[in-house]
Amino acid sequence: MEISAMVSIPAPATSAKLRTDSVTQELTLPTISTGHGSSVSGGEILMLALATCYCNDLYRETGQLGIPLGGVEAAATARFEGAGLAASGIRYRALFSSPAEKSRITELLRHTDVVAEVHNTLRTGVPVDLIVV
Numbered sequence: 001m002e003i004s005a006m007v008s009i010p011a012p013a014t015s016a017k018l019r020t021d022s023v024t025q026e027l028t029l030p031t032i033s034t035g036h037g038s039s040v041s042g043g044e045i046l047m048l049a050l051a052t053c054y055c056n057d058l059y060r061e062t063g064q065l066g067i068p069l070g071g072v073e074a075a076a077t078a079r080f081e082g083a084g085l086a087a088s089g090i091r092y093r094a095l096f097s098s099p100a101e102k103s104r105i106t107e108l109l110r111h112t113d114v115v116a117e118v119h120n121t122l123r124t125g126v127p128v129d130l131i132v133v
Contacts, residue, residue: 004019055073058108
């Protein structure tokens with residue numbers, strides 16, 4: 001599976017085109033009040049990626065572990081101390097409803113943490129290469 005994203009920032013809106021293999025989607029993000037850039041930062045989108053990945057993976061893994069799951073809320077946070085510095089203190093949590101026993105819920109949360117692809121990508125420090133065209 002190949003996933004890609006492209007952002008285009010002409011005023012009045014920022015367009016994000018997302019693709020997974022041959023399936024494409026488009027999101028509109030608000031443009032900053034000066035009209036030069038998105039009002040949503042890359043750091044915010046990175047935290048959104050962590051939260052979204054974990055929510056989606058919880059639903060995927062509940063099926064495999066046979067744990068009923070109601071609604072899910074995930075939140076991710078990080079500290080960005082300055083331009084050019086990597087994030088620190090990345091943390092996330094998830095809240096959800098389930099009639100399952102607490103031990104089964106804990107098993108689900110820990111198992112999903114191990115298999116969450118976006119999380120594992122950050123944890124392994126995969127190189128990011130610039131392609132100049």
